[in-house]
Amino acid sequence: MKKSSLIITILLALAIAALYVLHFTGIGTGKPVADKDDMQGSETLSGSIVYIRIDSLLNAYDFFLELQADLAAKARIVKEDLNKKGRAFENDVTNFQDKVQKGLITRAQAETQQAQLAARQQELEQYAQQKQVELAEENQVMLNRVLDALKTFLAEYRLLKNYDLILTTDGTSNTVIEAVSSMDITKDVVEGLNREYSKSGK
Numbered sequence: 001m002k003k004s005s006l007i008i009t010i011l012l013a014l015a016i017a018a019l020y021v022l023h024f025t026g027i028g029t030g031k032p033v034a035d036k037d038d039m040q041g042s043e044t045l046s047g048s049i050v051y052i053r054i055d056s057l058l059n060a061y062d063f064f065l066e067l068q069a070d071l072a073a074k075a076r077i078v079k080e081d082l083n084k085k086g087r088a089f090e091n092d093v094t095n096f097q098d099k100v101q102k103g104l105i106t107r108a109q110a111e112t113q114q115a116q117l118a119a120r121q122q123e124l125e126q127y128a129q130q131k132q133v134e135l136a137e138e139n140q141v142m143l144n145r146v147l148d149a150l151k152t153f154l155a156e157y158r159l160l161k162n163y164d165l166i167l168t169t170d171g172t173s174n175t176v177i178e179a180v181s182s183m184d185i186t187k188d189v190v191e192g193l194n195r196e197y198s199k200s201g202k
Helices: 003-025 034-039 053-062 060-100 108-160 186-199
Strands: 049-052 167-170
Touching: 049 053, 049 186, 053 060, 053 186, 060 108, 060 186, 108 167, 108 186
Parallel strands: 049 167
Antiparallel strands: none
């Protein structure tokens, strides 16, 4: 999965979580939003709507970066292994063709070796597909772990700061189109997440 897909999935999950909280707790109903001028002059917007730049958060979140690095390392190992097996197979195919052209093996031997090579090619393709599925599954687990950590932290953070709603934006699929900079809590959330991750002993 590409990073942009990961970010979009996180955005959707956070938006659904926020709507769920609002629906079942009744928070944010019947309460006027602070005036724009008031928001610009306040560092902490108690009882208001704020937002996180999710792309910036992920680029600075140690937990996500370490998981991403681990997955990238596994992907490199798989790629190297597939390349090695692929080169060995190509060499065997070339040697087989050379023997056939030079008449060094009988027709029966050629048919047997050709069948063996075809079986090996199928095995290689199945192996590559299996590794692709395994990496995709690990990527999904990584996403779930990051989402779980983020949602757990934000649930406590929102109550602590008395925010009604926390939105997200990644610069392309904007939930937030326009807002004053004081509503951007990305830096504070990243610092809090990294403190929690550091305390957990990684």
